[in-house]
Amino acid sequence: MKRKFGILFIALTIMAAAFGDARSYAAHWGLSGDLGAHDPTIMKEGNSWYVFSTGEGIQGLRSDDGKNFYRIPQIFLTAPSWWKNYVPNQKPMDVWAPDVKSYNGKVWMYYSISTFGSNVSAIGLASASSIGAGSWKDEGIVLSTNGTQNYNAIDPELVIDANGEPWLAFGSFWSGLKLTKLDKNTMKPTGSLTSIARRTVNDGAIEAPSITYHNGYYYLFASIDKCCSGVNSTYKMVYGRSKSITGPYVDKNGVSMMNNGGTILDAGNARWKGPGGQDIYNANLIVRHAYDAEDEGRPKLMISDLKWTSDGWPTY
Template sequence: MKRKFGILLIVLTVMAAALGETRSYAAHWELSGDVGVHDPTIIKEGSSWYVFSTGPGIQVLRSDDGANFYRVPQIFLNAPSWWKTHVPNQNPMDVWAPDVKSYNGKVWLYYSVSTFGKNVSAIGLASASSVGAGSWKDEGMVLATNGTQDYNAIDPELVIDANGDPWLAFGSFWSGLKLTKLDKNTMKPTGSLYSIARRTINDGAIEAPSITYRNGYYYLFASVDKCCSGVNSTYKIVYGRSKNITGPYVDKNGVSLMNNGGTVLDSGNARWKGPGGQDVYNSNLIVRHAYDAEDGGNPKLLISDLIWDSGGWPSY
């Protein structure tokens, strides 16, 4: 086993060098600097990494080496007027769970505004020619819930399918996680709404979908159980897969994610409590937050390489 791991490490190091990476390749990245985040999403542009996260106007961290992070200006300095129209009781400038991806020559940034504990919410969209260039354009509202629907319009995730078509996954509690196809030009919904995961236990706690395509399967990662309670959080990351982007998604035991299924990827440890709010990048790494028991339960950024076994299932 040690010999196999050594060979794997050499191969990964060579691959990293070929790709111009200077970071030491390890399953869990060693991070430093400002790593305070909640619900992170990550993107690489040139040699720099950018992490967007929940917070005033959407918070942004940058790293020029994949190790040391520092905070750069937030995306929104002022709230677009439509936020208050759809979410009248939103805490001003409090923006949740962004998702950033490059597609069709632009960078797209989905995000949500909401009222805590209620499904009066809206998903918004901003675009830019590149992250580094900035100059984000408000693309307006993507979809909204006003409290009468059985789902919640938060935690958006842009997904590009095997044919290169865009989809939006989203959802939190209520009837679970949803998926809808997007128009390539507007990047807004154009098709039906599909249900892809649901929990009927623990108050229906499932949210933060992240879908990645790999070797003929779509892999759905989600966060389940109790978030946002510091070291008392029971948040954990689960996953399942499907041959079709619209499902059905099943876990390693064949249990449907529409029926409380989900294989646990990460349930935390003695130091890192309640990991979740994850984003999978290019199917080979995952970012998430966890509450640091050694620092008063503050949420911090964790980044790990995903390892895929011979059966096509992920782990760290």
């Protein structure tokens, strides 16, 4: 028996060397190359993985093996003329928190423009036949805030519900996270806003909604507390769930996310500070940034398998 087990172990070792160790994709992915990213969104097209993130003109990364990433051209080379009309004080070409998804035969890229700490903001939209094809088309303004509203038009997330209908989640600070129905043809709002999460502590710090559907529930992921401060960031990821896409979302303790609820998924560790700005892909993958304490607090890309407990809650 021992000899047979040894032969089997050797055979499996040879297969792993020939075909690649399957464990390389288990749990936290071992990434290399250019990993600079903040507020990342991820999508697979063909055999390649694409990540887009906050930065000049929307920054892009690509990997052809799911491990090594390299930088690709930014989405916008020049600013659409309408940006300045809605956010006059925007830093040139500074684009935040994109979200990329495929729907109805096109690839859609939602993104936001703003200035730090302000709710004079706008969400825009670009489209392409595929990521690989490029040639992104400016689809214009989706929605905006001018400083008089009690919410903020940043951190957009395209959500496709269980019936194939499109929605847009967004929001940051103020009265929290919002959800609105989208028109299938224009991919722009066609209904009223629904509040889905808010905080009344820590200056109302909640943002970056990401909603995914899994086994009869919609799961709302969000980032809370302070981002964008390198190793001093206190960002952390939280979640809740609901039978309805419009809520109410409650955490594992039954506390509503409209009342400071949210179970912590990740609050960082000694090296990786302030994880957040997350995006969920196909209910089984989570991408986010964290600040690397071993590299002067620079934000870097992190990807992990998203798993589910027997009672239906997300975990690494």
